[in-house]
Amino acid sequence: MESKKHFVIDFDSTFTQVEALDVLCDIAYEGKENKDEIAQQIKSLTDQAMEGSLSFREALESRLALLKAGKGEIEKLIQALKGKVSDSVKRNRHFFENYADDVLIISSGFKDFIEPIVVEYGIKPENVYANTFTYDASGNITGFDRSNPLSEHEGKVKLMKQLQLNGEVIVIGDGYTDYEIRKAGLADKFYAFTENVEREIVVANADQVAQNFDEILFTHNLPTATSYPKSMIKILLLENVHESAKLKLESEGYSVELMKGALDEDELAEKIKGVHVLGIRSKTIVTRKVLENANRLMLVGAFCIGTNQIDLEACQEKGIAVFNAPFSNTRSVVELAIGEIIMLMRGIPKRMRQMDKKEWKKSANNSSEIRGKKLGIIGYGNIGAQLSVLAEAMGMNVFYYDIVEKLALGNATKVSSLDELLATADIISLHVDGRESNKSFFGAAEFAKMKDGAIFVNLARGPVVDIKALNDALESGKIRGAGVDVFPVEPKNNNEPFESPLALHENIILTPHIGGSTEEAQVNIADFVPSKIVEYINSGSTYNSVNFPNLQLPKLDDAHRLLHIHRNVSGILAKINTIFAKHNINVEGQYLKTNEKIGYVITDIDKEYGPELITELKNIDDTIKVRVLY
Numbered sequence: 001m002e003s004k005k006h007f008v009i010d011f012d013s014t015f016t017q018v019e020a021l022d023v024l025c026d027i028a029y030e031g032k033e034n035k036d037e038i039a040q041q042i043k044s045l046t047d048q049a050m051e052g053s054l055s056f057r058e059a060l061e062s063r064l065a066l067l068k069a070g071k072g073e074i075e076k077l078i079q080a081l082k083g084k085v086s087d088s089v090k091r092n093r094h095f096f097e098n099y100a101d102d103v104l105i106i107s108s109g110f111k112d113f114i115e116p117i118v119v120e121y122g123i124k125p126e127n128v129y130a131n132t133f134t135y136d137a138s139g140n141i142t143g144f145d146r147s148n149p150l151s152e153h154e155g156k157v158k159l160m161k162q163l164q165l166n167g168e169v170i171v172i173g174d175g176y177t178d179y180e181i182r183k184a185g186l187a188d189k190f191y192a193f194t195e196n197v198e199r200e201i202v203v204a205n206a207d208q209v210a211q212n213f214d215e216i217l218f219t220h221n222l223p224t225a226t227s228y229p230k231s232m233i234k235i236l237l238l239e240n241v242h243e244s245a246k247l248k249l250e251s252e253g254y255s256v257e258l259m260k261g262a263l264d265e266d267e268l269a270e271k272i273k274g275v276h277v278l279g280i281r282s283k284t285i286v287t288r289k290v291l292e293n294a295n296r297l298m299l300v301g302a303f304c305i306g307t308n309q310i311d312l313e314a315c316q317e318k319g320i321a322v323f324n325a326p327f328s329n330t331r332s333v334v335e336l337a338i339g340e341i342i343m344l345m346r347g348i349p350k351r352m353r354q355m356d357k358k359e360w361k362k363s364a365n366n367s368s369e370i371r372g373k374k375l376g377i378i379g380y381g382n383i384g385a386q387l388s389v390l391a392e393a394m395g396m397n398v399f400y401y402d403i404v405e406k407l408a409l410g411n412a413t414k415v416s417s418l419d420e421l422l423a424t425a426d427i428i429s430l431h432v433d434g435r436e437s438n439k440s441f442f443g444a445a446e447f448a449k450m451k452d453g454a455i456f457v458n459l460a461r462g463p464v465v466d467i468k469a470l471n472d473a474l475e476s477g478k479i480r481g482a483g484v485d486v487f488p489v490e491p492k493n494n495n496e497p498f499e500s501p502l503a504l505h506e507n508i509i510l511t512p513h514i515g516g517s518t519e520e521a522q523v524n525i526a527d528f529v530p531s532k533i534v535e536y537i538n539s540g541s542t543y544n545s546v547n548f549p550n551l552q553l554p555k556l557d558d559a560h561r562l563l564h565i566h567r568n569v570s571g572i573l574a575k576i577n578t579i580f581a582k583h584n585i586n587v588e589g590q591y592l593k594t595n596e597k598i599g600y601v602i603t604d605i606d607k608e609y610g611p612e613l614i615t616e617l618k619n620i621d622d623t624i625k626v627r628v629l630y
């Protein structure tokens with residue numbers, strides 16, 4: 001038989017969001033000049049008692065001496081506290097009601113105001129242990145019942161010794177006095193409860209930190225308001241993703257860690273354990289090895305356009321959805337490309353280097369306008385196409401080559417082969433993606449086919465261009481200049497050095513992969529990707545995912561949603577529905593979409609279900625993952 005559990009819960013700043021005596025002070029001193037000063041003194045005494053630096057009785061005596069309150073104020077306090085119950089207590093009301101026998105409120109506060117608050121949540125009056133005020137004939141507080149152990153130093157410990165609870169004792173509180181119960185050996189576990197206040201010394205001594213009641217109930221296998229507490233969803237953001245992404249995700253209730261640089265494979269393989277959502281940019285390589293260690297991972301968010309750094313296939317096999325920000329930095333890359341083309345056509349990098357050396361070389365040699373020049377765009381996707389429009393507006397003649405059929409914008413000319421483009425253009429700008437087959441796509445043969453004295457720009461991906469071939473083309477004068485933003489090997493963070501033979505050329509612009517690094521782009525990305533993360537976690541929506549079948553799902557009211565991710569083989573839907581039928585479950589809505597590799601079925605049901613239903617769904621052959629949303 002399972003032993004009985006006792007949940008010993010603190011009141012101030014745990015069951016409620018506030019310290020009741022602080023609120024009482026506000027009420028008692030309402031409209032008085034010295035209110036702030038008294039409030040500050042009371043708060044400081046409360047904090048000292050909570051942190052253990054002042055004995056409880058001393059703090060209590062001093063606070064009551066400052067508070068000139070009576071029964072009228074206590075009545076007002078009760079009304080105020082009713083509106084200040086902690087959010088996670090409110091949403092888990094069913095727990096307090098259904099487990100009333102197991103819940104004890106043990107507080108160094110006062111029963112006079114605690115009991116009316118907690119009984120509304122089904123807690124039994126006889127399970128509320130707290131101090132009591134003494135009053136004079138006119139109802140003014142004169143002090144407290146000094147025979148109550150809770151009015152003494154280490155009062156909670158003394159009370160717990162008297163109670164002699166049998167079974168497992170779990171203490172939940174924000175203060176040092178709560179931890180003291182555990183320290184005295186009278187509890188099996190102490191949770192530092194941080195939903196309202198986080199005290200360093202308390203957190204440091206806790207067996208576990210709980211940001212809310214959902215986490216505690218979930219840990220103890222008790223019914224919670226949500227299927228999985230949001231605060232237990234761990235999100236790891238790497239590569240200095242814009243801070244606003246962290247704030248946005250935190251405001252949703254997730255636990256977010258933000259790191260400045262990228263991690264290498266081994267570091268990430270270690271760090272990924274227990275992480276539910278990984279946010280990266282272009283530098284972090286998410287390999288199969290990393291994914292093998294990703295025991296909780298459900299989503300990878302690329303806070304950039306490119307996703308070539310992620311093993312998308314391995315993600316699919318493991319049921320991990322991948323999202324990116326396909327348009328958020330497009331304009332930034334295009335502006336940089338145009339800027340570089342102008343600078344290179346004017347020979348500005350060389351002039352700047354001369355000026356740095358105090359040399360004045362005014363000359364029109366090798367300096368031309370871009371107007372009327374032929375721009376050759378390789379890869380007419382979002383970036384290539386937008387570059388086409390802006391370049392044309394500046395008077396350039398645009399030609400493009402893409403491996404798939406793309407609509408020509410404005411007066412741009414589609415050419416039918418790469419060779420034709422290379423032979424035509426005065427400037428070649430590369431905007432292909434970083435797929436594996438594009439590795440060394442642009443090498444010696446391609447440079448040889450370019451017009452003599454042309455300009456070359458690569459803001460796409462480093463491995464796409466053979467650096468030696470580019471270096472040779474610059475050295476031989478085959479091309480007149482180059483702009484390079486991306487490299488086959490890039491430093492992991494801003495502290496690592498960068499070295500390249502290209503740096504020695506005069507008419508070259510080298511930039512540290514900053515095509516998308518503008519304030520605007522980073523803010524846009526930090527808004528877009530988190531919104532995808534939140535949608536996927538909350539509703540299962542995969543709209544815009546780069547590796548999952550795209551499904552946009554309605555919000556769910558009063559139903560349960562089950563997500564089934566499986567290898568795309570025939571007959572899975574029938575098997576899923578057979579299980580629902582067997583359990584007499586009425587399906588309210590069902591959505592299925594597949595891609596080449598996987599199938600994604602979302603089923604909304606109107607009825608409570610038991611764990612055996614989930615086990616049966618998981619046991620269907622070819623199942624990759626089952627997620628329960630509500």
Ligand SMILES: NC(=O)C1=CN([C@@H]2O[C@H](COP(=O)(O)OP(=O)(O)OC[C@H]3O[C@@H](n4cnc5c(N)ncnc54)[C@H](O)[C@@H]3O)[C@@H](O)[C@H]2O)C=CC1
Nearest residue numbers: 305306379380381382383402403431432433459460515516
């Ligand atoms: N430097 C930087 O900071 C940034 C670099 N990028 C890079 O730019 C790339 C392009 O971005 P988008 O235009 O948004 O992507 P996109 O996917 O819209 O366009 C890529 C285009 O290249 C074409 N393509 C692929 N391989 C090709 C080949 N071998 N020959 C001809 N065409 C080929 C595709 O068919 C597609 O139309 C990204 O994949 C990323 O690698 C993106 C943003 C910032």
Ligand SMILES: O=C(O)C(=O)COP(=O)(O)O
Nearest residue numbers: 281282283304305306516
């Ligand atoms: O968006 C992309 O694909 C980029 O290359 C930009 O990458 P970053 O976010 O600057 O690491």
